Amino acid sequence: MRRRGPIFLAQLVFTLFVCAFLVVPVILSMLAGLTVNYFVGIQSGLTLRWVGEVWSGYRDTIFLSIGIALACLACTLVLGVPTAYVLARRQNALARALEELLVMPVAVPGLATALALIVTYGAVGGFRTSWVFILVGHVLFTLPFMVRSVLAVLMAIDLKSLEEGAASLGASFRQRFFHIVLPNCRSGILAGALMVVTLSMGEFNMTWLLHTPFNKTLPVGLADAYASLRLEIASAYTLVFFLVIIPLLVALQVLSQPPRTKSRAKQE
Amino acid sequence: MTAISEGAKSISIALQRCAKTFKDGTRALEPLDLAIDAGETVVFLGPSGCGKTTTLRIIAGLEAPDTGGKVLFDGADVTSLSIEKRNVGMVFQSYALFPNMGVTGNIGYGLKVRRRPRAEIAARVSEMLAMMRIEPLADRSIDQLSGGQRQRVALARALAVQPSALLMDEPLTALDAKLRDSLRLEIDQLLRRLGITTIYVTHDQAEAMALGDRIVVMEHGRVAQVGRPREIYQRPATRFVAEFIGNMNRLNGSVREGAFLTGAGCIPWPDAPADATEVFFRPEDVTLAETASHINGSIVGAFFLGDRTRLFVHVGEARPLVMETSTRRNFQRGEAVSLNIDPRGLMAL
Numbered sequence: 001m002r003r004r005g006p007i008f009l010a011q012l013v014f015t016l017f018v019c020a021f022l023v024v025p026v027i028l029s030m031l032a033g034l035t036v037n038y039f040v041g042i043q044s045g046l047t048l049r050w051v052g053e054v055w056s057g058y059r060d061t062i063f064l065s066i067g068i069a070l071a072c073l074a075c076t077l078v079l080g081v082p083t084a085y086v087l088a089r090r091q092n093a094l095a096r097a098l099e100e101l102l103v104m105p106v107a108v109p110g111l112a113t114a115l116a117l118i119v120t121y122g123a124v125g126g127f128r129t130s131w132v133f134i135l136v137g138h139v140l141f142t143l144p145f146m147v148r149s150v151l152a153v154l155m156a157i158d159l160k161s162l163e164e165g166a167a168s169l170g171a172s173f174r175q176r177f178f179h180i181v182l183p184n185c186r187s188g189i190l191a192g193a194l195m196v197v198t199l200s201m202g203e204f205n206m207t208w209l210l211h212t213p214f215n216k217t218l219p220v221g222l223a224d225a226y227a228s229l230r231l232e233i234a235s236a237y238t239l240v241f242f243l244v245i246i247p248l249l250v251a252l253q254v255l256s257q258p259p260r261t262k263s264r265a266k267q268e
Numbered sequence: 269m270t271a272i273s274e275g276a277k278s279i280s281i282a283l284q285r286c287a288k289t290f291k292d293g294t295r296a297l298e299p300l301d302l303a304i305d306a307g308e309t310v311v312f313l314g315p316s317g318c319g320k321t322t323t324l325r326i327i328a329g330l331e332a333p334d335t336g337g338k339v340l341f342d343g344a345d346v347t348s349l350s351i352e353k354r355n356v357g358m359v360f361q362s363y364a365l366f367p368n369m370g371v372t373g374n375i376g377y378g379l380k381v382r383r384r385p386r387a388e389i390a391a392r393v394s395e396m397l398a399m400m401r402i403e404p405l406a407d408r409s410i411d412q413l414s415g416g417q418r419q420r421v422a423l424a425r426a427l428a429v430q431p432s433a434l435l436m437d438e439p440l441t442a443l444d445a446k447l448r449d450s451l452r453l454e455i456d457q458l459l460r461r462l463g464i465t466t467i468y469v470t471h472d473q474a475e476a477m478a479l480g481d482r483i484v485v486m487e488h489g490r491v492a493q494v495g496r497p498r499e500i501y502q503r504p505a506t507r508f509v510a511e512f513i514g515n516m517n518r519l520n521g522s523v524r525e526g527a528f529l530t531g532a533g534c535i536p537w538p539d540a541p542a543d544a545t546e547v548f549f550r551p552e553d554v555t556l557a558e559t560a561s562h563i564n565g566s567i568v569g570a571f572f573l574g575d576r577t578r579l580f581v582h583v584g585e586a587r588p589l590v591m592e593t594s595t596r597r598n599f600q601r602g603e604a605v606s607l608n609i610d611p612r613g614l615m616a617l
Contacts, residue, residue, distance in 0.1 A: 157367070158362050158364065161360050161362050161364040162364050162366060164330055164351070164358070164360070164364065165358065165360060165364035165365070165366070165425075166366070166377070166381075167330075167350070167351045167352045168328065168351050168352070168356060168357065168358035168426070168435075169352075169377055169378035169381060169425070169426075169429060170352045170353075170355070170378055170381045170382055170429065171352060171377075171381045172352060172381075175381055179366075179377070179381075180366055180368070183368035184366070184367060184368050186368075
């Protein structure tokens with residue numbers, strides 16, 4: 001191995017510094033949720049009392065968030081994958097314009113989108129107060145991430161030839177879509193799913209306007225806790241958020257590993 | 269192994285007034301009439317953009333001909349039938365193998381779609397693997413295959429469903445020269461053995477000459493000539509065909525008393541048309557002369573090719589004359605040479 005010069009050391013120190021800059025607040029925040037009294041400090045002892053209080057008080061927000069994230073994922077899969085397929089197959093100006101238009105809800109501030117939804121559908125009582133209202137906002141916001149990531153994969157493979165090959169072998173459109181298109185954009189679908197679930201779980205901007213007191217999502221509950229409760233409870237809430245989101249992300253990441261690399265590793 | 273020779277019945281294919289105009293108004297194919305016999309191998313040959321691939325895609329059902337054009341399979345009109353109902357086998361330049369399935373999955377896909385019993389699929393797949401001599405690759409995934417192996421799998425996949433015609437779109441173009449030669453021979457033997465109606469698209473004239481029972485030479489969306497390889501080579505119908513297939517020499521001059529007069533000499537030409545101002549002939553009709561010769565020139569280039577030497581001879585025209593010789597002589601640039609030209613090879617186009 002080559003000897004590492006002073007430049008390498010400088011880079012290492014800088015990288016570690018940046019990491020610490022980002023990670024230390026997270027750790028402190030989580031620790032705060034576990035200390036008996038934050039103002040006294042860690043010497044006051046560690047406790048799970050605050051986590052327990054969050055669990056009893058905000059359990060519903062956690063389940064609602066997970067529910068919305070999964071429903072959002074289902075919607076973006078059903079809407080986004082076919083959309084990406086159509087965009088990939090039609091390489092004309094209209095398709096490009098549509099692709100740009102889809103990204104609008106990401107570019108427009110979430111508050112503006114939420115306001116537009118409220119202005120338009122606010123009067124529809126049952127809809128306004130149901131969790132589906134939040135879901136609609138989340139789908140609008142996350143759909144482009146699904147479409148883009150699937151589209152990127154579809155553009156990288158020779159989709160047209162693959163489909164023509166399958167058609168020449170007698171496969172109907174349906175068979176081609178399920179046997180050829182979907183399996184070959186698997187990595188894009190999983191990457192998109194990862195984005196959609198994370199974004200939906202963490203979405204605050206839009207949800208803050210769309211929610212009602214009876215359906216708060218986790219981030220809205222978090223804001224609530226920060227604003228009105230003891231710092232320890234708010235921090236414990238952050239801790240709970242991490243406990244929910246990290247296993248979810250790890251699971252999705254593992255899923256998105258292409259199975260091929262595994263089998264190849266076995267052979268070598 | 270009997271199933272291979274049985275196969276599906278080969279069909280005749282006919283194109284009637286098939287033209288293709290793309291949405292942007294460009295005419296890819298002028299109205300084309302062509303009849304292909306059952307079991308025949310027809311090669312569409314031409315430079316890129318000549319309409320050969322469009323014609324293949326019309327036969328396959330991937331493109332529809334302009335209104336009025338018809339595609340007939342064994343006399344039955346299939347123009348409105350989509351590709352999945354035409355029972356044609358296709359081989360693509362890019363192979364188009366499904367990366368999500370392995371070798372076995374790819375070869376068996378057409379039968380799976382046809383809902384054949386699993387045992388039958390397995391039997392047919394191993395039969396195809398044996399035919400293409402790729403049994404050891406059965407369990408590989410597609411990205412573990414070389415280009416030549418991929419094309420073998422693609423051929424096996426196309427033939428596994430016993431198609432009534434085999435359509436190949438530049439199948440060897442992506443391979444290196446040596447592999448191309450050996451696969452070409454193998455494809456030739458395979459097609460003869462199967463007796464399947466085959467349409468083969470290529471821009472490589474050597475490939476066309478080797479594989480085609482007949483060659484359809486195309487230029488700018490039009491058929492320039494249809495004929496057996498020997499006819500096309502020896503009696504090209506147009507200047508384009510003459511110069512696209514093989515090497516062709518051209519000299520300017522005029523006809524006088526059964527001979528063609530050029531600046532470099534006089535070539536005997538008994539059956540010359542009186543008004544010819546140009547004469548065409550192949551490099552192999554030119555020989556080095558020791559004494560009395562037709563024309564004289566000087567060597568501007570000599571490429572030693574091992575078994576022969578290719579000479580470029582300046583004879584007073586912009587383009588040097590090309591010829592080949594297998595003598596062991598060493599040629600120098602600027603050396604004066606005398607040449608004879610076989611009158612049987614002379615053409616006016």
